[in-house]
Amino acid sequence: MQVLRSRIDTRQPAFQQNREQMLGLLAEIEQQLAIARAGGGEKYVARHRARGRLLPRERIELLIDQDSAFLELSPLAGWGSEYTVGGSIVTGIGVISGVECLIQASDPTVRGGTSNPYTVKKTLRSFEIARANRLPVIQLTESGGADLPRQAEIFVPGGRTFFEITRLSGERIPTVSIVFGNATAGGAYVPGMSDYTVFIRGQSHAFLGGPPLVKMATGEDAEEEALGGGEMHARVSGLADFLAEDEYEAIGITRDLVESWSWRKLGPAPTEPPDDPVYDPEELLGIASVDLRVPFDAREVIARVVDGSRFHEFKPLYGEQLITGWASLHGYRIGILANNGILFSEESEKAAQFIQLCNKLDIPLLFMQNVTGYMVGTVYEQRGIIKDGAKMINAVTNSKVPHITLMMGASYGAGNYGMAGRAYDPRFVFTWPNHRIAVMGPKQLAGVMSIVQRQAAMAAGIPIDEERDAAMRAAIEAQIERESTALFATGQLWDDGIIDPRDTRTVLGIALSAIHSNVVRGTDSFGVFRM
Structure with missing residues (x-):
């Protein structure tokens, strides 16, 4: 396997800005965790301790x-x-x-x-x-x-x-x-x-x-x-x-x-060298964009999480918006699917093939989500984005190797499904503090609602109230903004916890070890792939 080469310059203003914003989000998370650890509050904690417990x-x-x-x-x-x-x-x-x-x-x-x-x-x-x-x-x-x-x-x-x-x-x-x-x-x-x-x-x-x-x-x-x-x-x-x-x-x-009990695991033990990544996990704070409109290369995350920063990339020149390949983490072999942007037909087909290969090899899958969904538009519909996206979702649904999902950015629309969101039964789902999840982004959703209401008004011959439309859009944006944050999502148990990006390797290592307490076995049986 090749060692990934990092192209991050930690002196760049964008890196420093991401880092400061991520630290701010982590401070907010820590405040909420302190509230959780306080339980019922000082009075009830003191009463419990007074009972000698x-x-x-x-x-x-x-x-x-x-x-x-x-x-x-x-x-x-x-x-x-x-x-x-x-x-x-x-x-x-x-x-x-x-x-x-x-x-x-x-x-x-x-x-x-x-x-x-x-x-x-x-x-x-x-x-x-x-x-x-x-x-x-x-x-x-x-x-x-x-x-x-x-x-x-x-x-x-x-x-x-x-x-x-x-x-x-x-x-x-x-x-x-x-x-x-x-x-x-x-x-x-x-x-x-x-x-x-x-x-x-x-x-x-x-x-x-x-x-x-x-x-x-x-x-x-x-x-x-x-x-x-x-x-x-x-x-x-x-x-x-x-x-x-x-x-x-x-x-x-x-x-x-x-x-x-003399308990024994049923899955295979680690087989690869569990050496630390070549690059400092501390740098993850500045790599992921808090402003999700700004893209970042998922390879930079992979390089700071997997053993020795080694990654054997699969189909690197095809469907480049989705990175696929093999690595190990704390000695456990894994297959990785990581978003570098929106999913097109090529990315969808690449994902379906890669998932099948990992099932043939009994290798667990790590999905690293930063996705705004599947591409829309006349050209893409005519090229078959629906059936190609369905192939990917079919593969995810019927895959039998364990899945772990890491939300490291956006998780919008059917991209959430195709990348093994909570509804698709991953063994674990963890998120970073910058994570956002919704049917679509706040501005896009408000814009769609505005277009629909304008078309209905025009069909009924009713004049469009621009002031009312602007107020409606602002209200919807504010609502979706509130309901798509990492804190809102974790409060609803859509994930298993918000983690510090610097702890990603450790958290995923514990999850992988737990997964191998059971049998790790893939399947040859998938649903009908619409060709």
């Missing part, structure tokens, strides 16, 4: 192997909504006793750890990741069940969480629940459905109905410990498999339990 991220830190990384997923779920940022749960991938696991930790400082609609979305997404990648699931449970005033939004989709826990068990993927406090109502089914449970004496409680509900339902004055205490479940009901004296022992028991 650890916070969810402290529990995770003790649970995972010392000095190992924890890749937190969807940390800004619920951003921009009425709910506390983070969805009242922490989810992510961490290594426990040498085994990569999917970890879920209730945040009891946010309304007692109760589930809101974003908790459910985030939990279901984490189960999806665990199942697709064959990751054992460790649940750090302390939840009051559903946030009852919002039960209409939670009850039906929330039932899927219990389905997923039991389906994981059925697929021989272990599930563990450590009950750190109350597991009430729906929360009680988390340990009830798990393969293994760890309770804490005098601290854990699990019951379908707590003392107040029992009183209302039956008239019984139930005592909390007798009703659902850890010792009762260990001695009487049998719900508790292990009984710890405190949180530290519960975490230790869980680490020992994971070690006892």
Whole structure:
């Protein structure tokens, strides 16, 4: 493989401007992450600590192997909504006793750890990741069940969480629940459905109905410990498999339990030299354009992410707006599709062929999105852009090797679909802070709406109100601008988190390692390619 040659001049004003703007966006993201980490706020954190209990991220830190990384997923779920940022749960991938696991930790400082609609979305997404990648699931449970005033939004989709826990068990993927406090109502089914449970004496409680509900339902004055205490479940009901004296022992028991599985990955181990890129990842801050109207060469990103900056480019002279080729990342072989602009027929056909080749070779695919969509216009329609774009989307849809998607710029229109957007089931989706996602750009969308309304007015013989049209365009632009930002998208869980561009290699490496916990195998079976 050739080492990519960088043509970036870090002294150029454009580079410095990109860098400053990206740092500004990262500072904004960090502010929002601080809000998420604060949980329910100082008052409720202090009350939790006064009970002698650890916070969810402290529990995770003790649970995972010392000095190992924890890749937190969807940390800004619920951003921009009425709910506390983070969805009242922490989810992510961490290594426990040498085994990569999917970890879920209730945040009891946010309304007692109760589930809101974003908790459910985030939990279901984490189960999806665990199942697709064959990751054992460790649940750090302390939840009051559903946030009852919002039960209409939670009850039906929330039932899927219990389905997923039991389906994981059925697929021989272990599930563990450590009950750190109350597991009430729906929360009680988390340990009830798990393969293994760890309770804490005098601290854990699990019951379908707590003392107040029992009183209302039956008239019984139930005592909390007798009703659902850890010792009762260990001695009487049998719900508790292990009984710890405190949180530290519960975490230790869980680490020992994971070690006892002798868990083995089913995918191939790294086969290539995992040497660092030749070029400094710090330079990624100045390469990607914050102003998405300004293009940048995706090869410059690839050169700062893959092993040794080595890249074996496929079809470099054909369909030049889409870069395709092979590389390795932390020793794992990958096929890369990266946008250098809009997709034409040539790019679409090139992508479809490349995806088929990677499926023949059982090589995972990394899609690096910076795309405004497929080309439109009379010439391109006559040349077959619809059927050629359909070939690419067909290949993406029916590809069976794992996909990872990195949003490093624009993601507009059907280009999002063709480059393995969230709707096309990539194993992971990560975004940079400059990412924008929508049907089309704000100005374009407002312009289309204006043209449509003008044509309707002309057909009806109604005079065009230019002032009203300008106000409508401005309002639509402002709306799309708000709803297409990286923060809005991650708040809706359209991705698995916004990452610092400088961390791209590390984040993708963790994701690739997790992917190889399961079988990595391509397919020969694709849908009908319209010729």
